[in-house]
Amino acid sequence: MSQQSSASAPLSPAPPQRDPRRWWILAVLCSSLFVIVLDNTILNVAIPSITEQLDASTAQIQWTINAYTLVLSGLLITAGGLSDRLGRKRALLLGLLVFGVGSAIGAFAGSPEVLIGARALMGVGAAFLMPGTLAVLVRTFDNEERPKAIGIWAAVSSVGMALGPVLGGFLLDHFWWGVTFLINVPVAVVGLIAMGALLRESKDPANARPDLIGALLCTVSVVALVWAVISVPGQGWLDPETLGAGLLGLAGATVFVRWELRAPDPMLDMTMFKNPKFRGAVFGGILSAFGMAGSLFLLTQDLQFLRGYAPLEAGAQLTPMAVGVLISSILISPRVVKKLGIGKGVALGVTCSAAGLLTVALAPDDGYLVLAAGLLLLGGGAGISGPLVANALMSSIPPERASTGSGVNNTLQELGSGLGVGVLGAVLVAAFSQNLPGGLGGAAAESFPAAVAAAGDDSGLLAQVRDSFADSLTISQLIGAAAVLLGGWLAGALLLRADRADRARAAAREAEAAVSGSGRADGAADDRPV
The missing domain is CATH 1.20.1250.20 (MFS general substrate transporter like domains)
Known part of the structure; x- marks a missing residue:
């Protein structure tokens, strides 16, 4: 028996x-x-x-x-x-x-x-x-x-x-x-x-034909958008070349989306964007890249122009950020996702990054310890949220589309990086032009070296230029910290909602399996010989 x-x-x-x-x-x-x-x-x-x-x-x-x-x-x-x-x-x-x-x-x-x-x-x-x-x-x-x-x-x-x-x-x-x-x-x-x-x-078992028209539209639109965002720091948002590239990119992206929705074998499955986990991961990836690239852009100017480091020395001063990323990505992020889940983990990571940006913005010019602590915190937060965002994105797409999903992730990070430099760079220029002492405007407001050259040998004016640039950097860094924090919390909320939906579906499947198993067991018991 x-x-x-x-x-x-x-x-x-x-x-x-x-x-x-x-x-x-x-x-x-x-x-x-x-x-x-x-x-x-x-x-x-x-x-x-x-x-x-x-x-x-x-x-x-x-x-x-x-x-x-x-x-x-x-x-x-x-x-x-x-x-x-x-x-x-x-x-x-x-x-x-x-x-x-x-x-x-x-x-x-x-x-x-x-x-x-x-x-x-x-x-x-x-x-x-x-x-x-x-x-x-x-x-x-x-x-x-x-x-x-x-x-x-x-x-x-x-x-x-x-x-x-x-x-x-x-x-x-x-x-x-x-x-x-x-x-x-x-x-x-x-x-x-x-x-x-x-x-x-x-590879994808469907063995679909390559979407050549989609590939062409995607390439043209992304190249144009990236060209626009990397042109902003040098040429400004309103430069005809920047505007033209941006408009071409947006128009190309619109045509690309319309084509992909109707194509028999689309290169990019647009239904992925209906998944809240995918949307949250995409948004989180853009904000993470925005914060890291924008902060690096501002930090290098702080270290070289205000603290007087040579380019190689300035790069070495950023080591605590790399250490923070290394430690938290490998040791902390996997534990965070087990204890908190992806949504809360991303919120924790961006909070740490924003706190790091705030610390860097308020660090005194005459010491390195506070700056190093801020960089360590900035890198640590990015090391927590970055892997969680990548994991969320890759788990929200079908396995047969893994490379396409990864390509979307990397592309949006490139755009996020460019936007971080462009937006925070524009904020820096605007704040600097407003903070400059009277008599220094026009070309002098475009960069710190240009303002120093315009000030000449006037030590008092040079000191005012330096203070103005320091204040402008602080304003830009604070705005960057706020953008990372608010955007990261929004991404975390989207991912948290997706987490709860996934858990609810998993619980429903387990309950259904338990009921089915109980039914089979009862049936087997009824079939047993008396």
Whole structure:
């Protein structure tokens, strides 16, 4: 009888086996991600050397920096969609190969034009790499280990961004400027070998046709929008070029959305935006990038113009922020999500970041301890909220669209970063022009160096210019802190509501399963021989 009963009981599904190579896979993915984000900032310290040795104009230098950002941002969603359709492993290998080739060309470029082309080629490779790293990570780790893995992924991204100027300065002290490109090549070679050996191919089983029209519309609209936001600090919001690019981007985005809603095989499933968890994650990602990029933009000016640090020294002073991100992403964020959930965890993270921005804004000019504490708190808050936002976004989309979702996440972060610099930069300029002493206006209000040059040798006027700039920085930082706090709380509220809805659905499924199981047990009991 016991054998009959045992045979009639439903078998529990075996728990999924964890890939024993999963941490090696994460190491390969993170090393590729590290060089991608490193190239966003490492080139800045090499600008004087490149300008001198390649006889580059200011416009050519700007294109050298922006070519990478524009191409990367413009292709992220398109590359993510192609990765889902054609295979994520294939896309990662292609991206790493193109990125490595572009880096090698850039290292030995003999003219500004070749260097600009190399940076654009690197952007193409990075666009295929970035969405794939997060998509493969999500498919490699189960629900229990995924928050920790995403925390490590986010920490590597933030630390790579922060270490760019420091590493670039160290390399330029010992080698020529091309080494800032050349260091990517061995990483690409090792990554190609390791990815080929470790990764399994995965793609959307629907095997839909590529949405070429959607890809074109998406690329044009995102490139135009990114061009508009990165033009704001130098040209202003009302510059015809900035306005034209912004209007083109908005028009392109409108046409793109209308096309995707009607396309038979859309590149981007617009129904994802109906999910409150996806909307909250998108909003939280934009605000997180807004706060980090905007604060870095203001901080570098504070450290160099007011505190007198050289560019390399200023980069080193930001180390506490990188340490905060590293510790909280890996050690604190996974614990927070277990205890508080995603919504409350994001609210906690942005509160810490806003408190850090407030501390930095009010830190005295003659000491570093308070500033370091603020930077540590700022990075710690970002390290808590960033991985939670990424986890929420990736868990709110179908697994077969993982690369597309990751591409959306990365694209919006690029836009958020540009908006952070543009909006807070505009606030800084407006406040500075109002705070300047009488007689200094016009071109002098555009930047601190311009105002110093206009003040000449008048020590009293120079002191007033310095005080005006310090007050303007404080105002901008306080506005940034308020925006991060309020926006982050709103994102946290959206995610909290989504959390509760998920728990309610899970409880309903458990209750239904319990009722079904009870019914089967009663039926089995009735069938037992008397």
